[in-house]
Amino acid sequence: YAALDEAADRHGAVAVLLGHTRDDQAETVLLGLARGSGARSLAGMPAQKGRYRRPLLELDRAATRQACAAQSIPVWDDPHNCDPAYTRSRVRHEVLPVLEKHLGGGVVEALARTARLFRDDADALDQWASLAERDLRTGDGALDAVKLAELPPAVRRRVLRRAALRAGCPAGDLFARHLETIDLLVTGWRGQGPLHLPGGVEATRRCGTLVFRRQGD
Incomplete structure (x- = not known):
């Protein structure tokens, strides 16, 4: 993000578009659950924060690949995404497929929906805390x-x-x-x-x- 900020400042960018998908959101929620995190972490990644935008957050990864193929847009795969040394990679290639197999399809969508619900709750609690702090x-x-x-x-x-x-x-x-x-x-x-x-x-x-x-x- 520091590198993206530097590039955005250099080019005078109004917004930076990130390619995170609904699958990435589901992985983020699972990682938060595993860490025993609170509502803010389980709320996953926001669709917008500052100059950053995530326009693909409501689409699954397969749909983005299909869209690229249909328009002959080359896709680059980050090798880190397949490296089992990284926890997120293991969640992506081992944990989520097992959940989909044993719980049925729709796990990714359900986790992403959970993130949206937690975000609403976390935003409300943060606003309450901000007002309370001033009184205290x-x-x-x-x-x-x-x-x-x-x-x-x-x-x-x-x-x-x-x-x-x-x-x-x-x-x-x-x-x-x-x-x-x-x-x-x-x-x-x-x-x-x-x-x-x-x-x-x-x-x-x-x-x-x-x-x-x-x-x-």
Whole structure:
């Protein structure tokens, strides 16, 4: 994506079109399930995010190949897609065919539909968390732990994640286990000491509030 961004900036591109299909979406949902991810991960890939567009997301892979063949458009296959060293490749060539065989056709379509439903739910919860965070912030930027405890867990974890990211946690390194530990500062407070999070961020409960700060600041 960094390479695509650089090329898009160089050419002044308004949009970048990606070739992900419904099959890719189904694989993404299965990978999220295997990792025990939350709703946002199970929502799969969005049809649009920023300058990126995925116009083929509602079509299966076979249909795109047939369309290319009908118009004499050459198809290039990335060799990584057939390399069993990659988890996605094993899902594509081993897991999904077994599911289709034993559960009947339509598994890919069902997984893609699941992604759409999860995306609607995740968008709603993210919006709720954004509004709640504004109400929970104290004058010094901390979060009111008492009010946090009153939120539904799904919303509360999103508020905690937003706060950790804002303090400097890298998004790719902040996992569910980190959020569960932070959540204990709200729901299972027994005088725990500071939590050390990715990116050198520290989370502390102090005087009924949660404080996120980068260590050394």
